[in-house]
Amino acid sequence: MGTLKEKVQDFLSQKRIAVAGVSRNPEKGAAANAIYNKLKDSGYGVFAVNPQADTVEGDTCYPNLKAIPDGVDGVVIVTPPDAVEDIVKQCMETGVSRVWMHRSFGTGSVSIEASKLCEENNISVIAGACPMMYLNPVDFGHKMIKGILRFTGGLPK
8 A cells, every 4th residue: 555655645645634642631642742733733634532531732622533523534543552443443434544553662552453454444554653753844853763763674664
């Protein structure tokens, strides 16, 4: 389904993106909230998803993908891996065809089972990396993480 570069370009060319895993407590959801804010600051129509929050970062937060009016084109998932498969199933039900499972170091939100489910259902999946490594302007920290992951083979294929 394309190279990482092609998948990233396709994902970031979309206009409406949900971020699953944002938190009412920005410190607890640091990565998800940072991605949410970066997308918002970059002009995307971005939607917070967390079944346990009504608002995040001063914006409406949706309990699931089905609740987002007019749907989204892609979902960045920043949750524990055991929650990812449910979100992918929501993508299947709502017609979302792009998923980005966040990871910098460690496991992050990558789920092998959910990745396979995406592939079996023609959902483009980026299983790893962080959108902030690709959203311009890229900050120094994310440039460094991307370089380390590239060097160590930690970026998804």
